[in-house]
Amino acid sequence: MSSGDGSSEPSSKISKISKKPRYSRFTQQELPACKPILTPGLVITILISLAIIFIPIGLSSISASENVVELVDRYDDVCIPSNSSNHDEKIGFIQDAATNKTCFRTWIVPKKMNHPIFVYYQLDNFYQNHRRYVKSRSDHQLWSPKSERATKLCEPEAQNDDDKPIVPCGLIAWSLFNDTYRFSRNDDAIEINKKDIAWGSDRTKKFGSDVYPKNFQTRGLIGGAKLNESIPLSQQEDLIVWMRTAALPSFRKLYGRIETDLEANDKITIEIQNNYNTYSFNGRKKLVISTTTWIGGKNDFLGRMYMTVGGTSLFFAIAFSILFVIKPR
């Protein structure tokens, strides 16, 4: 029966459009492809080259970190009257605006420090990344005087008691750090350059040059520093630095730069105005001066990690070589 199919088929079937899929290498899944396979040679090459890249980087990072000279001094526990041992007395001391909170510290420079030397203050146990805290700011208000009423997120420091907007509003600005430091070497004051400590982008694009502080720190509870109402926000660099909220509960903020070199065994006296209240939450305050290298501050973790990764790669390169030799496929 089937033998008769061909010739006698009605012509309608011939004219029917064939639905045969058009051939293309794509639709037939035959595109050219590279098929890398982890051959013993390739594996060892990869591991060895990882080791070759990582170990030198690790070594140089460690040495870079070693070259950083860093001095850290915790002063919150010593810059209070020695009799105020308990918690409430400490808070009472720091909250009392009348008491003199000046405190002197003396350092010996262990190694020569080339300028610029960065001066940081470090706060520990201060959650600048706390949800309530990071949200309590108004970026619109900082940039444009027209948005000065954009204080919705700034609670509880949005408006003063007369319902006038606070500029800059919010907990972050309210809690601006207000300890000050003065450095002197052998009674010669060392100048701390506080210009350009904030990001250039913040000064030009984020904090308006025509926005002036208003109604700031005028309420019952003072959180920290007060601002000079005649200086626009774009020049309030301490505020700008402070408002870059830190990532971690232990953080440093740039206070200024020392533009001269410090020699080894220089004796440095620092006059600290211990104003900022960290006693209410058991926070610690430290003063840090440090040089920098290409890797940043003193931190040899990265170098060690690179060494570990490189070492591991080398180890496995050797281990696999042995495996491939003693147990060939």
Place this chain on the structure above:
Amino acid sequence: MDSNSQTEINDYQVPGFILNSSSRRSISSIQSKTSGGHSIREVSFGELGSKPIRHGSRGADSEGFSASYKEINDDDARLIYINDPERTNEKFEFAGNSIRTGKYSVLTFLPRNLFEQFHRVAYIYFLVIAILNQLPQLAVFGRGASILPLAFVLLVTAIKDAYEDYRRHRSDKIENSRLAWVLVNEQFQHIRWKEIRVGEIIKVSANETLPCDMVLLSTSETTGVAYVQTTNLDGESNLKTRYAKQETQMKNPENEKISGLIKCEKPNRNIYGFQANMDIDGKRVSLGPSNIILRGCELKNTEWAIGVAVFAGRETKAMLNNSGAPSKRSQLETRMNREIIFLSIFLVALCVIVSICHGVWLRNHKDELDLMQFYRKKDYSESDVENYNYYGWGMEIFFVFLMSVIVFQIMIPISLYISMELVRVGQAFFMIRDNRMYDEASNSRFQCRALNINEDLGQIKYIFSDKTGTLTENKMEFQCASIGGIDYSNAKDSNEDGQTGGGPFLRPKMKVKVDRGLLNISKNKHTSEGRYVNDFFIALAACNTIVPLTVDTPDPAVKLIDYQGESPDEQALVYAAAAYGYMLIERTSGHIVIDIQGERQRFDVLGLHEFDSDRKRMSVILGCPDKTVKVFVKGADTSMFSVIDRSLNLNMLKATEDHLHAYSSKGLRTLVVGMRELSPSEFEQWHSSYESASTALMGRAALLRKVASNIEHHLSLLGASGIEDKLQQGVPEAIESLRKAGINVWVLTGDKQETAISIGYSSKLLTSAMTQIVINNNSKDSCRKSLQDALIMCKKLSTDSDATSGGSGNRANQLALIIDGTSLVYILDTDLEEQLFELSSKCNVVLCCRVAPLQKAGIVALIKNRTDDMTLAIGDGANDVSMIQMADVGIGISGQEGRQAVMASDFAMGQFRFLVPLLLVHGHWNYQRMSYMILYNFYRNAVFVLVLFWYVLFTSFTLTTAITDWSSVLYSVIYTSVPTIVIGVLDKDLSRTSLLKHPQLYGAGQRQESYNGKLFWVTMLDTLWQSIAAFFVPLLAYWGSDIDGSSLGDLWTLAAVIMVNIHLAMDVIRWYRITHAAIWGSIVATFVCVMVIDVLPFLPGYWAFFRIAGTGLFWLCLLGITIGALVPRFVVKVFVQYCRPDDIQIAREAEKFRNSRDPQDAQIEMNQVLDPPRT
């Protein structure tokens, strides 16, 4: 009927006898169409005399003989006043003829579409999280950021739905405004389809499509016959005959007003069934499925037909059958849901940890909270000092819990569901476009009807295949005949047209191989052999329901006769008769004309007894030109030998039985033909009872059956025919590959045992090395006994082979189980099922013969309910619908037997052999891709969530995220989604050639090697390590520095994105250009997005990226994280690939180094791996 069924299992199972039809799916169409595997396919016969022949009455019969002529209950009836649409629609508003396949209108689109989309649990999760985030106390993310992903997904889906709906609306509009002739005010007028109402009289001309379901009133033919083509409805291209009742045939509605009442059943989906009564001119006429023509059919070879609309619009059978593809869920997805539960547990655990820690922290700092700069519980802005945004210790913990759910929400990879859908669409695209699965013969591509079980194709363990039309072509070919005890089986190609009789101008459309000897005898009807041959071929030409149609050919002198009929067996027999010079030329309800050796003879058809599954035979009573009356009977051998007069010619009987046995062992389908001359008194007696039976209103079918069995006895044997059911191309090879792939192939057929076994041999399902276990019993006890014996034998064989040749001896002792439908009656749904399962799981091949459609589903259920193994059913006919729907994966062959199977299937294709590329290649790829994608998505989201989680531990547990809102939202939308989709669609672990060459590789899917609990936990461990690396490296590197949150957040974002993308890159097997583009492009896109976010001055993180990217430490961190996080994975991967390679790995290496390595080695190694050493 019940008692009959117990002795002989047939295609019309009494519902509830084998399966409880209520507990299984009750599908009307299962019962409505007969098995294709029958040795005689069901043939429908008509009544005789004044009544026209009823054709295609399958549905009505299957509803049960007792039921079909019951009075239709008035409550269930639909009353149609002919030519009086007002009155018809007065009481009940019947549906108008306008159709609406579109789901939405402009107004309802938004609410309905949203409502439908939110049927997905995933979207509701999304929505709840987004709503939670809108509460001011919980607002973790910005409003926009939290809604964006949900809105994006909803929008994309909505646009897709809207476009599809627009296309449906457009086609509806075209359909609704087509024109039809409708009788209005005694005149036929052109009216648009949508305005047609039930009760109106409609005239349809040749080659027009019917606008609605209508009962035929009259046609251009005097006999009231109309030919319709039902391609649109069921895919069958042959012409079907439908009849107008004589009572209405004579009337011309334009001249005389027709009025009457049709009482018919409610609209239903059964396209083969219809029952109604028509009251006309005071007479009650019963209407059956042969009197109705359905919407979507085309009128052919009939000048015009007039009918009355009974079902319109959405109530037509065509529209009721227009259901979408069945929805199934893939096994992988089901397994995946288990892991999703684990992930939910992780999620809750993380949230609990955070809230407990937060509670402890609050308690420890209880006294300090009021003044603490970064907490400031007290609000001094009012005169009386209040708590600011503080709701008490318990509430704060609760809020933190909710917030952490919001922050960690992507732990549940919602985007995975969308990615999976996209990937499946891509995979379906490739399956549909695969040239190797395109069938030239039927011009059909592969069809993906279900879009969500692509990956199941890679895990199939059992294939249940129909035989006829699936393994075989269902193109019947007359091969040999035994006539009068003489075997004629030397058929050769006939190439002289002149020899085939019939004169020069009429030629059958199909050529048949003829036996030269038989041809010569047939021309000489005066020998005794000649007489037998003569009667034999008259029986073949007459005893059927074939309609001959003459077709013009380009050569005006030659016309072709095309035999149209519903059974391919009958067609083959009539073509064979024509080839031997007995050409059926004309058939009307009252007579047939047969061209016998060039001489036209007219036979009066006095009566036809339809085929039914109890008798398994049909008969026709012919008034021959020589004034004798003869009854010709043809039927299955078992049923025929019981009615043949054994006293007449015992030798011939014996010889015929031998021949039959020989035919069926060659795999031929056999039919026995008998005849008897009726004496005038006998004829009179039959005629009167036939008349009264065929006009009976109650129980007509049962009465007719009784009349038939009264006349079908003491027949003299004429002979038997053997019809070849040709195997489809490539079937043996396909079965061999599938078996090598570790798939159990079961064949379920309606054929008898011998035929089934012979097809088994020719398709290489059975080999001579196999031990066959045959179970055919007809009582429960004997079934139990044979099952027990068989089990004992199995055990003995397996212990023998273990003892003799150890593990590798399995191949020597393969078992084949052959079981028939009768035995299955006693086994399925009884306590013996368990034993059958045990036995069948020990057998390599199972052949079930003589099974009914619902039994097929029962057998599938036998395996499906007892194992986790995936089952696949493949079939082509309506009788396979039940098993196709029962199996995990149902495949329809778009072949000869209509589209019922295709409509019920998940995938449809043209040929059985396409199973091999479908399963071994596409199934394998789909499975590998999908399982990798799921694991990767789990990992990808969990890594990110863990990075967020670690950070939360450093923020006094307050859910601050260093990573910006936008980045955490875009992470799974833009940063990492494209590569996984691209790889899910494109990556191939092995080439098509290797997969086809080594079918064993398919085992990876069956053993669930690419996705299982162990892999999930290993992945989660890896995730933990990588998240630690990604989080703590920057943390420690920047510890105690003046780094700000945004900069560090950018570093974490980029580190996570680069890490997960490189992780993916490590696992890519084939690198296409598009893969490169997707992976590296995603990383670049992430950098771009982070930069864009950081140039928006109103965000706190303004310029952070540019600042930090200027430092070397940043880049060193990125490099260190990526390498440090991935080195362990790399090492483990190398180690596993080297020391414990799986089949796929070996094959991949063999593929790459084919030149240097002998593929035979790989083959041997692979086999060893297939039987893993017991440890």
